[in-house]
Amino acid sequence: MSETVLVIDDQADVRQLIGVALKEAGYRIVEADSGPTGIDAYHANAPDLILLDIGLGSMDGLEVCRQLRALTTTPIIFLTSRTDEVDELVGFAAGGDDYITKPFSPKVVVARVNSLMRRNQRGDENSKTVYTAGPITLDTDAHEVQLDGEPLELTRTEFDLLLALMENPSRVVTREALLQRVWGDWYGDSHVVEVHISRLRNKVKKAGGPSVGVAVRGVGYKLGLDG
Amino acid sequence: MAFIRERQPEVLAEAVRQLSGCSLQQLPEVAHAVSGNVGSYQLPEAHAAVMELRRVLGDPASTAADVEAARSLTLSVLRASESGSTHE
The missing domain is CATH 1.10.10.10 (Winged helix-like DNA-binding domain superfamily/Winged helix DNA-binding domain)
Structure with missing residues (x-):
C-alpha cells in the first residue's frame, strides 16, 4: 500500500501541484484546505508525512503543528513563502522536521518527502x-x-x-x-x-x-x- | 512537467482575480500567497512582478497611492503573461 502524504494548504493550485508530483512518485495524497480540516484529515487517514503551509487562515500552520505534535511524531515539512520565518520554523518551538520555501520545484518537494520517508523506514527497520x-x-x-x-x-x-x-x-x-x-x-x-x-x-x-x-x-x- | 504548463493560464487568471479583487488591507496576505503560486508554477516574470509588489507593500515609506500603482503595474504584467500563455 502506498505511503500517504497529507497536504495542508489553503491554495488549491499549490495542493494540486504537490499532489501531481507526489502521485507520480507513488504516494497517496490527502488534501486539506485549512488547519481544522487538516487535523480532521490526520485523524481519518493516519498519514505517513504531513506537508503544512504556514500561511493558513484562521488557524495558522504553527498552531496546527502544535496540535498535531500533541498527537503524533509523524514527520512534518513546513511550506513557507517567507524566508524570515525559516529560523523560527526550524530553530524554535514550531516542531517541524524540515521546511520548503515557496516558490518550490516539484522535484525538490519529492526529494524532501523521499528523504524523510526513508528516515522513517530506517528507524522502523532497526x-x-x-x-x-x-x-x-x-x-x-x-x-x-x-x-x-x-x-x-x-x-x-x-x-x-x-x-x-x-x-x-x-x-x-x-x-x-x-x-x-x-x-x-x-x-x-x-x-x-x-x-x-x-x-x-x-x-x-x-x-x-x-x-x-x-x-x-x-x-x-x-x-x-x-x- | 506538462501539468505545470497546462495549468499556467489558470494559475495566472486566479492570480489576477485574487490581486484585483482584494482590499488594500488584504493585499499583503494575498500577494504573499500569490507569489508562492506563480513562482511554483514556473512563471518567473509574474513572480518578479508580485515580488516587486510585496517589496512596495513592505516599504514603510509607501503610501496607499504607491501601493495601488504597484498593484496596477503587477496586474498589467500578469495579464500580459496570461495573454502570452493563452496564445502559446
Whole structure:
C-alpha cells in the first residue's frame, strides 16, 4: 500500500501541484484546505508525512503543528513563502522536521518527502536497541527518550540527531555526517543541523538535563553530558 | 512537467482575480500567497512582478497611492503573461 502524504494548504493550485508530483512518485495524497480540516484529515487517514503551509487562515500552520505534535511524531515539512520565518520554523518551538520555501520545484518537494520517508523506514527497520548515557535513555524500538526516567518529547529530527550522538558517545560527529545520517541525500543548507541541535539542547536543558550536542568548532558536535 | 504548463493560464487568471479583487488591507496576505503560486508554477516574470509588489507593500515609506500603482503595474504584467500563455 502506498505511503500517504497529507497536504495542508489553503491554495488549491499549490495542493494540486504537490499532489501531481507526489502521485507520480507513488504516494497517496490527502488534501486539506485549512488547519481544522487538516487535523480532521490526520485523524481519518493516519498519514505517513504531513506537508503544512504556514500561511493558513484562521488557524495558522504553527498552531496546527502544535496540535498535531500533541498527537503524533509523524514527520512534518513546513511550506513557507517567507524566508524570515525559516529560523523560527526550524530553530524554535514550531516542531517541524524540515521546511520548503515557496516558490518550490516539484522535484525538490519529492526529494524532501523521499528523504524523510526513508528516515522513517530506517528507524522502523532497526532492531530494538536501548542507548543510555548519563540520565538519558533512548529506545529506538519504542521511539522514546527518557530523562531521569521521565519521558522527554522530541520531534523525529531531534530524536534522530540524539541517536546519532548517542551511538558515538566518545567522539565528535561531523556536521556532514549528521546531515547525511538525519537528512539523507538532501543537500540543503547545513544550517539546519545547528538549529535543530540547538533546539534539542534547549529541550534537554529545560527538562533539567545536562548539556547535549556540544559544538566542537569547525568540526561538528559531540554528545557532551558535561552538566 | 506538462501539468505545470497546462495549468499556467489558470494559475495566472486566479492570480489576477485574487490581486484585483482584494482590499488594500488584504493585499499583503494575498500577494504573499500569490507569489508562492506563480513562482511554483514556473512563471518567473509574474513572480518578479508580485515580488516587486510585496517589496512596495513592505516599504514603510509607501503610501496607499504607491501601493495601488504597484498593484496596477503587477496586474498589467500578469495579464500580459496570461495573454502570452493563452496564445502559446
